[in-house]
Amino acid sequence: MKRFLVLLQGLLVSASTLVLSACNSGGGGDGPGIADAPAPGEGGAPVERYALVTSYSDGTLSSYAVRAGSGLMRLVDKVSFMTQAVTVALRPGHDEVLALSLNGLVSRFQLAADGRFSPMDQTIPGSNNLTDMVVHPSGRWVYITSLEDGANGIYQLRFDEDNNGELVAMAPDDFVEPDYIASGFVELVVSRDGRHLYAGDLAHNRIVQFDVGEDGAIAYTGHIETGNAPYNLAVHPEQPWLYAANRFDGTLEQYRIQPDGGLEPLAEPLSVAQDINVNVQLEGLVIDQSGRFLYVSDLVGDKIWQFQVTEGGALAALAVPSVDVGEEVTPRKLVSSPVSGRIYLSDGGAGAMLAFAIKEGGELEPMTPDRLALDTYPSDMTFSTGAALTHHVRAAYVINGNDGDISQFAMADDGTLSSLGDSNPATGAYPIAIAAHPSARTFYVANFNDGTVSQFRQVTSQQIDHDVDELAPIQAAVTVDAKPAALAVHPSGNFLYVVSKQNQSVSVYNLEVNGEIEDNNGIGVYMPDDPKLVDKEQVGHDDPAALAIDPTGRFLWVVNDHDPGFIVLFRIDTSDGSLTKVDGATESAGKNPKAVAINASGEVVYVAASGDNEIRSYSVAGDGTLTAGQSGFSGQGAVSLLASPSGKVLYVVNQVDSSVLWYGVSDVGLVSSTGTAPLGITIDPGESHVLVSNLASANLTRFSVAEDGTLSVEETVATGLAPQGVAISGYTE
Numbered sequence: 001m002k003r004f005l006v007l008l009q010g011l012l013v014s015a016s017t018l019v020l021s022a023c024n025s026g027g028g029g030d031g032p033g034i035a036d037a038p039a040p041g042e043g044g045a046p047v048e049r050y051a052l053v054t055s056y057s058d059g060t061l062s063s064y065a066v067r068a069g070s071g072l073m074r075l076v077d078k079v080s081f082m083t084q085a086v087t088v089a090l091r092p093g094h095d096e097v098l099a100l101s102l103n104g105l106v107s108r109f110q111l112a113a114d115g116r117f118s119p120m121d122q123t124i125p126g127s128n129n130l131t132d133m134v135v136h137p138s139g140r141w142v143y144i145t146s147l148e149d150g151a152n153g154i155y156q157l158r159f160d161e162d163n164n165g166e167l168v169a170m171a172p173d174d175f176v177e178p179d180y181i182a183s184g185f186v187e188l189v190v191s192r193d194g195r196h197l198y199a200g201d202l203a204h205n206r207i208v209q210f211d212v213g214e215d216g217a218i219a220y221t222g223h224i225e226t227g228n229a230p231y232n233l234a235v236h237p238e239q240p241w242l243y244a245a246n247r248f249d250g251t252l253e254q255y256r257i258q259p260d261g262g263l264e265p266l267a268e269p270l271s272v273a274q275d276i277n278v279n280v281q282l283e284g285l286v287i288d289q290s291g292r293f294l295y296v297s298d299l300v301g302d303k304i305w306q307f308q309v310t311e312g313g314a315l316a317a318l319a320v321p322s323v324d325v326g327e328e329v330t331p332r333k334l335v336s337s338p339v340s341g342r343i344y345l346s347d348g349g350a351g352a353m354l355a356f357a358i359k360e361g362g363e364l365e366p367m368t369p370d371r372l373a374l375d376t377y378p379s380d381m382t383f384s385t386g387a388a389l390t391h392h393v394r395a396a397y398v399i400n401g402n403d404g405d406i407s408q409f410a411m412a413d414d415g416t417l418s419s420l421g422d423s424n425p426a427t428g429a430y431p432i433a434i435a436a437h438p439s440a441r442t443f444y445v446a447n448f449n450d451g452t453v454s455q456f457r458q459v460t461s462q463q464i465d466h467d468v469d470e471l472a473p474i475q476a477a478v479t480v481d482a483k484p485a486a487l488a489v490h491p492s493g494n495f496l497y498v499v500s501k502q503n504q505s506v507s508v509y510n511l512e513v514n515g516e517i518e519d520n521n522g523i524g525v526y527m528p529d530d531p532k533l534v535d536k537e538q539v540g541h542d543d544p545a546a547l548a549i550d551p552t553g554r555f556l557w558v559v560n561d562h563d564p565g566f567i568v569l570f571r572i573d574t575s576d577g578s579l580t581k582v583d584g585a586t587e588s589a590g591k592n593p594k595a596v597a598i599n600a601s602g603e604v605v606y607v608a609a610s611g612d613n614e615i616r617s618y619s620v621a622g623d624g625t626l627t628a629g630q631s632g633f634s635g636q637g638a639v640s641l642l643a644s645p646s647g648k649v650l651y652v653v654n655q656v657d658s659s660v661l662w663y664g665v666s667d668v669g670l671v672s673s674t675g676t677a678p679l680g681i682t683i684d685p686g687e688s689h690v691l692v693s694n695l696a697s698a699n700l701t702r703f704s705v706a707e708d709g710t711l712s713v714e715e716t717v718a719t720g721l722a723p724q725g726v727a728i729s730g731y732t733e
Helices: 002-011
Strands: 020-023 047-055 060-066 073-080 085-090 096-101 105-111 117-125 130-135 141-148 151-160 166-169 185-190 196-201 206-212 218-225 230-235 241-246 251-257 263-265 282-287 293-298 303-309 315-324 331-336 342-347 352-358 364-373 378-386 391-400 405-411 417-419 431-436 442-447 452-460 469-473 484-489 495-500 505-510 533-538 544-549 555-560 566-572 579-581 593-598 604-609 614-620 626-633 638-643 650-654 659-663 668-672 678-683 689-694 699-705 711-718 723-732
Touching: 047 085, 060 085, 060 105, 073 117, 085 130, 096 130, 105 130, 105 166, 141 185, 151 185, 185 230, 196 230, 206 230, 230 282, 241 282, 282 342, 293 315, 293 331, 303 331, 331 378, 342 364, 342 378, 352 378, 391 431, 391 469, 391 689, 405 431, 405 469, 442 484, 452 484, 495 544, 505 544, 533 579, 555 593, 566 593, 604 626, 604 638, 638 678, 650 678, 659 678, 678 723, 689 723, 699 723
Parallel strands: 085 378, 130 185, 282 331, 431 484, 431 723, 484 544, 544 593, 593 638
Antiparallel strands: 020 431, 020 678, 020 723, 047 060, 047 378, 060 073, 085 096, 096 105, 105 117, 130 141, 141 151, 151 166, 185 196, 196 206, 206 218, 230 241, 241 251, 251 263, 282 293, 293 303, 303 315, 331 342, 342 352, 352 364, 391 405, 391 723, 405 417, 431 442, 442 452, 452 469, 484 495, 495 505, 505 533, 544 555, 555 566, 566 579, 593 604, 604 614, 614 626, 638 650, 650 659, 659 668, 678 689, 689 699, 699 711
């Protein structure tokens, strides 16, 4: 037992979960996240609140809640607003988000306190080849580069405060060009004082300089010649220094910004590769928030080059000049956190951003987990900052197997439960598992006896006088393989995975931006019998019963309720959600494993081997393969697992014992359930309350959670007959 606890202590790490769901397969996940990150500044310094991400391939803008300190992220909202989204920006001093499309649109959104978007009903047509956008530090003007034939230059827009802050073209010169023909602007930056604007010109290998007038209008003042294709520019956060990465010759330009805006070389151009025979293609350029280090992504070399910014501003390669990101990665844009030592790299070939912590000497080290699960080809990311987000709960939902419906409860921040709605939403025949979309708006229920999945969306309650959401069905239930036993949503929110016990299969379905299962008929009318099936793979073992997806969205594991039992690995293609069963990666999982869970770091998988009365742990390698570790006593008849968001506790629900067993970092406790034959378990985002559904006594027990994870019974409320899974919905602000 002691050795198992040591393993738990070393491998369970911090997480932040706003929607947790649980069924026979265990608790819900955190969504994409990063753990073990450097802590933000002390003394009330701002932290990241929401990460805002555009996807080039999917044409979406997404919002992710960021947990202070750890940097863990969870999808909050997503909107589809354009194709070929290239960049996103926040308007300084305002809760407004601007997103730019290559095909000629800039869209505005209001960012609410809970991280959700409200469209501001404005898209501004422009060129069909817009490449970059920058908002002036004053928050009054916007500049957008254009590469369209016959319109090579910069669009100028201003916020009209007399008309709800709408963006309007500057008059009379809404479009500015240099004094030479056919510029090729791809990147814009503004000097720290806001008086000068710089554009990288790929067509002529130049950095072009503009002055910014008191009215925001820009005026061309000159240019300097550079190396081959100045593709990215970066301004130092504290000093008047500017850097440019030349895409095709692998060099970095280094300049001092003069008082009049002119650029003076700080040093000779620096080659990123010490060996001139090394082929490179520089894609991203970023300076960390401290201003001490500069990083450049290399598309050809599959790496990030690392440099120190010396006292005078000149660059010097670190002792370890680069970090490899792997041949499977397509390294594109680099983004730096504005308030903490984190760097993110866009993977242009997948739905991911790789995440790195900056070590004391500037060298990058992969975070844990090492990437965020996002939409395909994330093109840009920015952060809103301020006070740390706080977590709240709003509602709890319990699926009732014998009644074929959902009991709903309003949930106060102190955990108190009260009835929600005037009726229980109907499911299919014998609902057995519930899963929540990471955005907390949509829920999915697997109906075991009729082979369907029901979908529900939160709507405003009419029964109480404040905004608490009850569930309403989305169309009719969709037909899936027979005897669906478990289901889970990908952390990107794009795919739903359903395990069929009878067909021994795992099926993948596309999800719309609003969380609805995508229709496959192509006629614009939802057909419940024709969901968008992406892929279906065979588990290869009898009675598959539960599944878990790792936080990065790359791996999925299935266990089968059989003797002998196994845990089967599938790899997920993050660009389309499809599965590949990994031959030779199946591991023994003891007798009748009924539940599987993964910790927030993605480093350890836990399996409840019910027939052996034990919990088995497995370490996770970088390719998703498992290595069996220590085992511990589970209690009698373990049916569900839940790793707490903070990583302090692993909870085990034991149906035969009618108990909840917990493994802490230094101790083990046994808590008796107030109900009979408990089954589902979940925990609120602040780790103050645990809910357990009791199958035989038809009720729900709420526990308060002590600092060490100890549970104390607070209340018991009635549910329908044979309650199964339970979910908590919440939000941040």
